[in-house]
Amino acid sequence: MSKILVVGVNTRPVVNSFKKLGFEVYSVSYYNPIDCHSDKSEYLINDMSHGNFYNNYSEDELLNLANNYEDMVDNYIICSGIFESTNSKIPKWDTIGNSPKKINEISNKYNITKNLQKLGYNTPITKKINNKYQLEKFINEFEEVILKPLFGCGGIGVIYINNKMLNIEFDLLNRLDIKYPILVQEYINSESYSISYINSNYLAFNKQIISRSDFGNMYVGNITPYSPELISKGFETQINQFSELIETLDLTGMNGFDFMVKNGEPYIIDINPRILGTYETLEMSCNYNLAKVLLGSECPKMEEIYYKRVLFANKDIVFKKDIFKKYGINIEDYIRDLPMEGAFISKNEPICTLIYPELNKDLISDEFIKRCI
Template sequence: MKALVLGINTRPVVNSLKKLGFYVYSVSYYAPEDLNADKKYYLINPLSHGRLRENYDENKLIEIADNLADEVDYIFITSGVFEFENSKIPRWDNIVGNEPKKINEISNKYKTYKKLQNLGFNIPETKKINNKTQLYGFLEEFKSCILKPIYGSGGGIIKLESNDFYIDKIINEIKFPIIAQEYIGGKSFSANFIGNTFITFNKQIIIKGMYAGNLTPYINLPKKFIKIFSEAIESFELKGMNGIDFLIKYNEPYIVDINPRILGTYETIEMSASQNLARVLLNNNYAKDFKPKEMYIKRILFAKEKIIANISKRDFVYDIPKKNAVIERGEPIATVIAKENIKSIINDVYRECAEYEERKENRENI
């Protein structure tokens, strides 16, 4: 059997499929050393990563995948594709989960929020902002707010406060239209489903508005939330693996995102349940017996400065870059997933990264 995995980072799904005996094509932006695909197609320069926002080209990935689609039995879709306004939408009949058209529809955050609101689900106060005047008005009403792009997933959010000293400078740099939402403080959570079967709650780790990991499972949440989110999954007619991100206000869940594709929690769920998650995605009947048990923590590590990575392969460390890869400040270095001692593992990874300028000076002085 052959499978294709498409998205920004395909490693977790690819490696699961390899354990099931699949021949796997990976079509991705990143190409970590621990990606076990039989055929790898990627956009990144493994020795000089550059910046994702500047170099990512969704259309190139979709074009490569489209050329391979008829050669495989199954296509698995992860994050970063079909999530933009002008995404190309191919017609593939061998997709595991939601089709590209459905992913694209849900990725229009504003339309999704309006539908959720019309169906009676709680969402933060939300408005589509077309210019600076409207944004100043929204801030005057709510004092602080969250700004999000109309399309996309995984973060990219900005928190604004009306008394921010640099408020005018920030607003002048914003590209409209954009979504503004009332700010709801507190922890961020997600609920994960396969089909309409609830799998787990997760506590999300958000750093500077970006998804940076999660704790799985998170058990201290009311069971009534499951019924609410299950109704949302049914209302949007979602298939396969899906996630609902939410905050809590007045002891009620407020939905802030629906992710209609394979999730960033994939690996912590799989490890916690000690079962192959790709097998469950291929046959959703297995989902009822697929339950996370032990808690795992996932942390995506970002470069604090421009660095040269020399990270050794070992337990608990994933998405390992090529030896001596140059990684820009703010870009991901690697992923750590563990049950305990995670701070120690994170510190070890950072110690294996040399600051680029310091290494450059050392070379010049030889």
């Protein structure tokens, strides 16, 4: 029996897929949901007191735990949160999907943006900024900007600033404690979308659900699949070009392209060269185990539309599985990433994930989400 180690911030969806195929599956992660069915798991979180993710997460600790399995497993699968920083240690793992070296290479936001521009793809106007004065000049020129760390995937560390904010609060840039050099991009006023692939196989077009705050946006879920024709007629033809990037960038396994729309054209915002946040909605939409696709099988067509919503605590709470019944709805069948019963979860930390079919989108409304988070 083949042995697999899944490594990342949250490994549950992939662990459970490979377990269903009969693999012996180990997990090294930050979170430890009780519905993750690995044969053995090691994790960083305190089961009964979750604390703050940004204060407690350590890529080095995760990697140290993973190294204990080096002589035990046949393959590794990499989820988010590892090999995505400038100081990442890069082991030589036999991976199903992109290697740690490739993930780290693609996670260099500045280099990959410049590479995409050379290849003729649309990206936001981007500049590497070395000090506050350069940043102020860029903000005044473009009026609205996005700040990003030079390394990383997804929305961690992303900040929105406009020149009105600078005029209202003179010392804002000092108060934000920005670490230079930093990447700054023009702000594109658009919904957020993504495309998911396994190897060179197109899986689905997705709409990302983004929570917007004063200083930035945070991914809190997605809709899979989402019709490109809802953006504009013929838009699907434009995004088909992204499949060429899989070969050009020598990507394998699961990959995703995040983008926005400007003047009717897609602008690439991020490339995610590892297991995606859309993994589970893709799997449920096509009613097929994606572990098989990662191992080489063809993926069936996406059929039913599924929603994913990550719920965050709007105050400190003690988790109980029936916590949502006070809102008058029963959603137990849709809850994933379950914490331990009685776990203390701090304000603004994730409680759990909801994954549900479109036919129940009115049951789990935006108003319900707002009351929970």
